[in-house]
Every structure is written in structure tokens, then in C-alpha cells.
Amino acid sequence: MNAGGLRGGAGLLAHYRAILKSTFDPVLTIDADGVILAASDSVTRVFGCAPDEIVGTSLSTLIPVHFRARHEAALARHRAHPKTPLAPQTHQLSALHRDGTVFPVEVSLSRVDVPGDATPIFTGIVRDVSERTRVEEERRLLQRITIALAESRSLAEGLEAALREVGLATGWDCGEVWRVVEPLGQMADGISWAREPHAYAEFRRAGERLRSSTEHGLPNLCAASQEPVWIADLRTLPPGDFARQAEARAAGFRAAAGIPVRSDGEPVAVLLFFLRTPSPDDSRRLRLAHAAVAPLGHLIRRKAAEDELEHHRADLERTLRERAAEIERAHEQLRNAERLAAIGTLAAGLGHDVTNILFPIRCRLDALETQQLSPGAREDAAAIRRSLEYLQQLGDGLRTLIRDPVAPDSPDARTDLARWWERVSVMLRGALRDSVRFEVDIPEALPDAAVGTLALTQAVLNLVVNAGEACPADGVVRLSAAPGPGGRSVLVAVRDSGRGMTPEVLRHATDPFFTTKTRSLGTGMGLALVRGIVESCGGSIGIESREGAGTTVTLTFPGAPAEGVPSAATPGRAIAAVSIRDPRAAGLVSSFLQGAGMSVRRTAETNPAPGVLWVTEPSRAALEAAAAYLGANPRRRVVLFGRPDDAWKRLNIIVIEDTQDFQKIRRGIGDALAAVAGGAP
């Protein structure tokens, strides 16, 4: 301690010396010229120099250069106006440590007017408030970062704001954020910041593409140690420890620091900072940055959770929007379907009326033709008949539009394609534009297809309409039919010379409600309906299409079960005998047999005649005749038309008990024909 410059009594002096020796905060006394008269021992702790070294020197040595002028001016004012009172207040000033660092101090000044002296002396108690300032600075910074994070719309935006705040407040040149990402243990950089907005662009871009494993790299070093890492000189770091060492050096950085951000003890992110010019103040930067960043973990976690929540909300909204659009589409399709159903009903009604109107016209034409007509009139009548036939076919076609084609119109559905074509040709041709050529190849000798006529018409109509719409103005639509392999199926194909389908369209072509048509009548039900029809009768649909090369849709229908007796086994038509007294019932049974291609003979019940099938009523004579008939040829079958007694039950026969029920008669005859065709007893 040195108080050599003080004047006064010895007791007072001793007392003063004791204070100077023991005071925690430095006490400095200066004269009006700023020369240090006395200094407490504690200056060594705060300023780094002993009292002896500074007593007798100017106080300016303890003041940062840029504050010295203010200090000199204040002293000058007091010298000029020595009586000016000194306000009893604490001054927030900056002080200069011996090592050159500047630190904040709080100074309480008092003026001592020494009796007899014209100029006063000043005593100041200097408190080093570095720690307090640092804590306040940290608090302010943390507050700014917290607000920035809280106000950000996403975690990425919040992290960028935090990075910027820390970087600016603690004086870094550049920084980046690495986050722990999936797969677990990997970190990726996606956010960077630079003090100069466009500086280090290349370095920053390179960082944003990186992913780093936990094995190496500065981010992972920080994440693993959960401690700040300071690399004072990037040149001294062994290569390989820090993947971006070379890039950082190339960008001009000398030092780097990593600061981990944790939440519940887990690393959630690492902030990296880079510096071009290291300074003695760097440790303070690091401390401050760490202190500000460390508590952000839970905020970042919360923000990440909010992000996820927002993501889910957006997802949910999108899903809701999509659902709403789907519902709207479904409603639209329903409206279209209803409109189509109405059109179908209208068409069927029209078809019905056409039939009603044409019948009497044909009656009159028939009547006309029974008369003696001139050759010209006869020609006219023939022309009228052709027109009527055309109209009748059109009417028949229209009537097929109403029924649900997927529900089989008859349990024994079968269609002879050549006959079918005769009926629907007019309507199908009418479904195409005039400019489109319609080629048809349906051979006569095809096996019957196991599909109802109406269902087949609807399926093919849909395909033909689609094909026509896909065609250019001068396009070609070709309808063909052919037997499938082994004659067990029938193939019906519709080919167009249109634009073809993309693989995507082809994939969805038979999905319900899938349509590429913009017209209001494109319900997207066409091919779905066709598929429904074909599959409901055990068939299949195949589509071949290439963009620009047209489309071929092939429907494969199973062949209908053989009708009646196989003609190969019995050259000519097989004969059936019918011995039913009631001509009405006999007529019906005969119709069924003739419908199956058999030649029918009406015979007495005792004389079934040669043939393979005999339908008879029960009687004793018939029983005997039946036994003989069956005994003569094992391929023969007998149908009993009526209730059998026990004697009949000994014979292997087919029975139609309810002779008034159309369906039961039909079924019984069907079973008999199948037995004859199969040859099984």
C-alpha cells in the first residue's frame, strides 16, 4: 500500500491506510490533475498492477484510450471551478486492465476539500462489474433469442434467428446449426448465418449439404461431450477430426467454436461459429454464447414439437380438403349416374314405344303385301319393310339400356354372337360418329357365350363408345369375335386406332369413377361396368394399349354349357318324343326341346318311338314302355311329366311334378337335356 501523498495527522493516516489495505473494491485517490495519490491493495486483483506501480502516475493508465479525453475534460472543469459540487452518484465506466482488456466498472466518486488547498482531491471506489454485466448481457441475449424462437413460424426460422442473435451479440463472423436427425446419431446442417449477408456463400452452401455421423466432426464432438469446444487455431487441428477444417481455412477462418444445445440431458443441436481474426476477448464470446444457448434445448424441443404439430395440422387440413373434394366428386358422379339412369329409362321407354308403334305398321304392311300390288308399289313396300326392320332393331337396342347388366337377366344366360349382332348392329353403328369407320368380324360358327344378351350389349356398347371417342375423325373401330383356346370360351375384342393410354391411365382404366373424359357424361363407370359384367359371368377383361398406337379391349366370356344332344354323336337332329295329352303343356315342353335344337315327335304314351329322350305322363302303359325304352339304349332318358308312384321310382327317370309351373318344367327339361348330353345315368 502506498499513501505517501496524503497529508494530515498520523492517526488519521493510519486509519486511512488500514482501510486501503482491507477494502475489497479498489479505492483510488487522485488530485485535480489526475495523478494517483493513493491506491488500495485490491487494485492488484482488479487492474493487474500493484499500488506502488500506479501511485504517482496518471489515472489515465487505468482508463481505456477512447474514454481518456472525457476524463481529462472533467478534471479540467473541476480545476476551473473548484467549488462545483460533485453529485453523489455512481458512474458506469470502463476500465483498462494491465493486460489490455477493457472491463466494466462502477465508480463512486467523492470530492475532498483539503483545508488550505485551493484545489480538491478526489477519492473513488471502483467496483469491477464484469460478472454482473456478463450475466445481464447473457440474460438480455437469452431473452432476445427466446423471443425470436417463440415468434418464429418454424423451428428452422427460430434456429436461424437464434444463430443470428448469438452471432451478432458475441461477435462471430459466421455460424451454422447442426441438428440431430434420423437415423439416430446423425447430424445435418441446414441453417447458416454470416455477419455479412452474402459472405462465405460457398462455405455455407457446402455445409448445408452435409450429413455427419457421430464418429467424427466438430458437431458430433460437441454433441458427444455436451461441452463447448473451442478451436483457437484451425491450422493446429489434426486433419480428419473436423470434416470441414480445410473448407473453413479456405474461407479464411482461423478459429471455430461448437456449442451444444441440450434438452433433458440429450443433445438436440450444435451451434458452430467461425472467426477470421481471433482476439483476447474470444473466451468471453464463447462463454457468453454458451451461456445464452445452453438453456435453449427445451425451447428447441418445444418448437420441434410445434413444428410437428403444425405439420400434422397441415396434413389434416389437406386430408380434409381432399376428402371434401372426393365427396364433391362422388356427388357429381352420383348426379351423372342419376342423369344417365334417367336417360336409360327414357331410352328404354322410347324403345318400348317404338315396338308398340311399329307392330301395327308391320301388320298393315303385311296386309298390303297380301294384295295385288304393282311392281313399283311392291318395291315401295319392301323399302318400307327394310326401314321398319331398322327401326325395330334400334328400338330393341334402346330397350337394352335400362336393365342392370351385372344382374344376369337369365340364370341360363347364353348368347349366340352372330344372332346378337343382327339385333344390335344398328344401335352399335349409331354409337359412332359417321366419320369413324366401323369394321366388324363376327363369324357364324362361334360357341355361345355364357353371358346374357343385354349384358353383352351394354358391355360392348360401352367399349364401342369409348373406342369411338378415342379415335381421330377418320379413325377405325373394329369389333371382332373369336373362339378361345379349345373352344371353351369366346373372345370379343374392340380395337380402336385412337391415341392409346398412358401406363398410368391403363393401370386405373377399370377402376370405378376413373375417367379421362372432360365431358359431363364421362362418369368413369364405363370400363368398371364392363369389368363387372364380364366378371359376373366368370369371364375376364384384358386391355392392351400404347400411347399413340390405339387400344384393344378383349372380353373373354366362358362358353355356354352345351345345349341339348351333341350333334357329333347323333348325326342330324336328335329326336325327342313327347307324350302329353294336354296340348298346351305338350306345346310348352316341345318349345323347350326345340329351343335346345331337338326334333320333337308327338307320340302315344305306349310308343315313344326311336330317340334319346321321352317326356311322358304317368300311366301303367307308359311305365312299361319306359322300362323297355330305357332298357334298349343306356343313353336314353325319360322325363315323367306328373307325380310318380312307387313303381316309377324304381326307374332312373327325371320328374317334373308341378306341371303348371313354367320354371319347373323348364328346369326339368334342362336337367334331362344335360343328362342326355352328358350320357350319365
Add this chain to the structure above:
Amino acid sequence: MTQRRVRVLCVDDHAFLVDGLRTRFEADPGIQFVGRLASADDLVREVARLRPDIVLLDIEMPGRDPFEAADDIHRQYPATRVVFLSAHVRDHYVGAAFKAGAFGYFSKADEPGALLEGILRADRGEFVMGPSVAERCTSPAPAARRPAQAEPVARLSSLTPREQEVLRLFGRGMARAEVASSLCRSVKTVDGHRERIMKKLGIHSGPELVRFAIREGLAEA
């Protein structure tokens, strides 16, 4: 010796159709047109009065159910034979016609010549079907190959003609009151029919009944 002419009574609510038939019959030496009716309401009485050989009967007309009328004629005047002539060709109609004792079923899409020939055959007591009816209804497949869907069609034949008519009107979207008015019956009677139809078909709701009628082609025009 004068050839016997088959005497035909035509029942159809479309006058132009009956006119056309009459013209055709008059051109045929074997058939005589003896009268016309626009509904089946007075049919039995007219049959009693005219004693025709054949009644050519439409199935869709206002008033009395034609199948019921056919049944009455079959029982009361067995010498008169009913032949149905309709624009509708459905298995169950043909079945109902046979059940009602009819001797034939023709479609208005058939050639008039085929009808005339059929009338002559029916007159001889045979049951005849027009070519387009035969094509649809005479493909007898064995029961073993018949799919399960056949069941409702089979059940349909269990309906009385009147019940079929009621079902058809429901299938066309008519309300109970409309059906009642169309058949000149009370709503209560229609309700009774409806209940029995649903029981017979194993159907439990109105919409299901309408769908069934549409699917089976009962709802057409």
C-alpha cells in the same frame, strides 16, 4: 265347304295397334276380328257375349289385371284361349301367362305373320311362343349349373299376377297412392299386396323392393 275362321278378340289400350291388327286379320282368310277392348275390365263379359276362339291380350293396360282376367277366362270359358301379346318379354311374364292358363305369349317385336300362325296353333290347344319369346325363354340349362342369383326370379313366379303388377308399378317409382289410383284399388289393399310381395320375395325394405323390380326388368316403360 267354308273354312272355319278363328275368331279373335283384341284387348289393348293402343287403338292404332288394334287397328293395325284388324287390318292384318282381315287380310287373312283364316282369322276373323270379332271385337276390341281397351282394358281387361269387361273382358270376361265380352268373352261371354262374343265367345271368341282367341283373346289377344296385352299385359300393360289400365284397369283390371290381365293375368287375373286370363285365369278367369281359362276357368269359365275353356273354349276361349288367351294369347298374350306384349312389348315386354320376361321369363316371369311368360311363366305367369302359362300359370294363368294362357295358350301363348308373343312379343310385339315378332313378325305379324308369326303371330297369325301362333294364333292358329293356340286355337288347336298348343302353348306357343313368338320367335323372340322362344329365343329368350327356351334355353333350358340344367339346374346344377344354375347360379344362386336365379333364386329371386324363381320366387317372382310365386307372385300372383296382381302382385306382379303392384311390384311393377312400385318399380316405376310410383307412391302407394299412385299405385292404388292406377289400379282403382284402395291404398290399404295396395299395402296388403306390398306386404305379401315382400314376404314372398324375402325383401325387407321399400327401396330394396324397388331395386328388385328394376333389376328384374319389371319397371320398364
